Amino acid sequence: MAMQFKKPSRRQFLIGGSVGVAVGGGLLLGYAVSGPSRRELAEGAAAQGGERFVTTWLKISPDNIVTIYVPHADMGQGTITALAMMAAEELEADWSLVRAEQAPAEKAFANEALGNRFVAGEDVPPMLKGLNAAAWTKIAQFMNLQITGGSMAVRYTGHHGMRVTGAAAKDMLVKAAAARWGVSPSDCVAALSTVTGPNGQSATYGELAADAAGYAPSAAPVLKSKKDYTIVGTARPRFDIPGKVNGTAKYGIDAEAPGMLYAAPKLAPVFGSTVVSYDASEILSRRGVKKVVEFPGGVAVIADNYWRAKEAAAALEVTFDTKGGEAVSSETIFAGHDAAIATGKSEDDKVIGDAASVFAAQGADIVEASYRVPYLAHACMEPMNCTVWIRDGKADVWVGVQDPLGTRARVADISGIGFENVKVHPMLLGGGFGRRIPIREGFFNFPSEIDFATIVAKEVDAPVKFIYSREDDIQHDAYRIASSSRLRVALDEKGLPTAWENIYVHKDEPGEAPHIPYAIPNQSIRFVEVENHVPRGPWRSVAHTQHTFFNESFIDELAHRAGADPYEYRRALLEGQPRHQAVLDLAAKKAGWGKPLAEGRFHGIAVQQSFGSIVAEVAEISVEEGAVRVHRVTAAVDCGEVIHPDTAAQQVESGIIYGLTAALYGEIAIEGGAVAQTNFTDYEMLHLSETPVIDVHFVESGAPIGGLGEPATPVVSAAVSNGVYAATGKRIRQLPLKNHDLTPAPGKLAQAAD
C-alpha cells in the first residue's frame, strides 16, 4: 500500500510543475509531496489578488504578510499559534508580520505530514489508526485526513510539516533574491522577513514572493539549530484570543445563513431505538414551527427560533421501539465485565516471561485487586450542533469539528451529494476533547449530530441549524468506556513484584495504554471484550484514562504493602527508564515530597507516558467532611521540546482539571438502557472554587516532541486517589471519588479499607 505514497520521481515532479524548473527531487517531506501542482490547488482555494503560495500552508502577500494555514482545529489548545511559530522560525519571519488561520476544508490542505509519518512506519496516534486503516482502502479517503487529535499537531504536523515548509520557503526566497541581484544564495541572509545581499541589497519577502514561487521547494532544507531560535520557545500571544474576549469569535452554533431555520431533536433515549410513531399535529400549529422531520433515532422539529423548536420538541410525544437495550444498566454492564474476567478466557495483549508459573509456585505471595471506572461524557461547553444548507445539488456545512475534511466526506456520503459539491466552513469549536470527530472507525460506529443535521436539511428548503440541548449532549455522546480491570501480582520477599497480571475489559486505543513501565520480569496483560449498545468514542487521552488509574493505583497499593515510600518504590522499579525517573524526581522535589505538610494535608503520586510525553503528578489533598479536597497539583512533564511555554503549561493545567473533574465527579450511569444523567446539575463539573493550585515544570529532554493536549489528564485520578489512601487508609478502586464516604471510621484511620 505504501507505494501510493512513494517519493515522487524527478520526472513526475517536473511534469507536475508549471512554475519553472523543479530542482529538488529526492526525499520530499510532507508539504512538498504534491509539488507545485498542489500549490496551485491551494492558490485556488485561498489566495487572492497577487498572493502566491510559496509552499503549501504558507502564503506571502505583496505587503510582506506571511499567512500560515494550519490543517488542524484549534480547540483552545493553541495549535494554530504554535504551528505558525514553528514555520515562522524556520522562515526567518518577522513575527509581527505573521498571521495564521485554520486551513480550508480542501484536499490541498489535507494533512500529509501525518500521512507521511504513517507511511514511513512511524507511530501514528493510535486513536487514528482505525480511521487510517479504513482509509487505506481508498486513496481519496486518505487525502481527507485533516484530523485534530492524539496530541499530534505539534509533534507531527509541526515538526514534519511546518518546520520543513518554513525552511524550504526561506530557501526559495533567498534563491529568488540571489538571482535578482546576480549573487550567490550563500552570500544572502534571510532575517525578519527580509533578504539582504552582499552589497547592501535588500528585498522583503513580499517583494520576492512571486519570484520565489518559481522555484521548487527544496528537498530537504536545513533546519535551524535550537540554540538559534528566536520565536520557538517564547510565549507569543495567541492569534485566537482577542475575538474570544469581545464576543466576535464564531463557533459552529453561531453560524449564520440567509433565511436560516433551527432544528431541535427529540432523540430515542435508548441507544439504537428507532421511531415507531408520533403525532405532530399539536406542535405544528405552534408559532414559528415549520415542520417535523424524522431521522433514524429521532424526530427533529424545525422552527424559526431555536427556543420555539426546542419547546415543541419537548412537547412532542414519540413512541420508540425496543430492541433489548432497555435491560442494560450499569449494574448489568459491570456484572458482565466481572463475569468475562472470571472466565479466564482472555486474549493476550502483552506477555513477558511466564507469569503463570510464578503465580503457581508454592508459597507465592499473591496480591489481587479489582478496579473499575464508569462511562464518561465529554460535555464540551458548546453543545453539539451543525448547520447544513442543501440546495441545487450542493451542500454548505458550518460546523466546528476536529476533522473538517472528514466531515465533508461524511456529509457527502449521507446526503448523496458528491464530495466536490459539499463545502465545509470550519467554525471554532467550543471544546473538542475527542467528541467532535465525524467518523469514528475503530470506535462505535454510530450516527452523530452531523448525520442528523444532514438528513434533516435535505427535507427543508432553507439552511437549518441543528442543535443538541445539553440534555441531548449528555445523553447522546460517544462515551469514554466503562472498564474493569483485575490486577494480580506475585511479590518477592522485599515486596517487589516478580509477576504482573492484568485482565481488563476492552482493548481500546492507544494500544500501549495498559502496559507498564516497571521492570517486572514476568507480565501477562490480557483483555476480554464485552459488547453492549452504549456508543464509545475517544475521550481526552482515551484508554490512558482508565489504565493509568488502574495501574498507578495498584502499584501504590504494592508500595504501601511493602512498607515503602510510593515515590521510592516506583523509582526502584523504573530502573532503566531515565525519562520516567526524571519527571518523577522533579515532581517529587517540586512538591516537597517527604517533607512535612500542613496539618491534614497528604500527598499522592503517579506517573504515566502517553502520546510521546511522560507526566508525573503529585497531588496535595485533604479530606474534609468525608470528601476529598485537592489543594495543589505539581506536574513534571517531559515532552521532549517545548514550543510555546505558556500554552504548553496551559494545556497541562487544562488536562489536570479535565481529569480531576472526572476523578471527583465523572459518572455516566446507564439505567434502562439510557443515560441517567441529564445536565451539569447531575453530571457535575469542577468549579473555580475547587480548583487546586497547579504547578507545571517541564523537562526538555531532547527526546522527540511529545504531545501536550492529553498527557496530563490520565495521571491525576491516581495521584489524588493515592493521596486519599495516605490520608484515610481507604483504597479507591472505583471512580468517581464522590461515591466514596471518606469519613474515617473510629480507630481505623490507618488501616486499608479493602
Place this chain on the structure above:
Amino acid sequence: MAITLKVNGTTHSLDIEPEMPLLWALRDELGLTGTKFGCGVAACGACTVHVDGVATRTCVTPVEAVDGAEITTIEGLAATSGAAEGMLAPVQQAWIDAQVPQCGYCQSGMLMAVSALLAENPRPTDEDIDAAITNVCRCGTYPRVRAAIRSVTAA
C-alpha cells in the same frame, strides 16, 4: 406581544412570546451571538449578561422579566465600561494579557460575571470570587481566570 429590550444602548421592540428566554431573543432574534448557550438550566453561566448591572443567566430569564431594563452583552461590555471606540474594558484587556481563554466558549459569560462582580466589589476576597464566579469552563481556565481578576484588582 411587544417586548422592549434595551440592549447595549439600543432599544428594540420585539413581537415575541413573553416567556421566551432572553438568551434566544438575543441570539436568534437580535443576532447577538456572543452570549452563549451552555446548559439551559442556569447551571453553567455561559449565557450571562448584565441586567441593570447585575450578572444574569439568560437561559432561564424570560424576556418579560427584563422588559425595559438596561441589558449589556459581551458585545457592549467595552462601551458600557466607558472604553473608547475600539478599545476594551479592563477585564477584557486583563484576559488578553493573561491569555485566559482556551476554546473560549464560556468566556463571554465568565467576563460578564467577573465584570459585574468587580463593579459591585472592586476588592473581592478569594472567597468572594469563589462565591460569585460559578461559571463552568471545561478547558480548565480557572487558574488564569483568578490570576486575571487579581491583575485587575491589584491595579
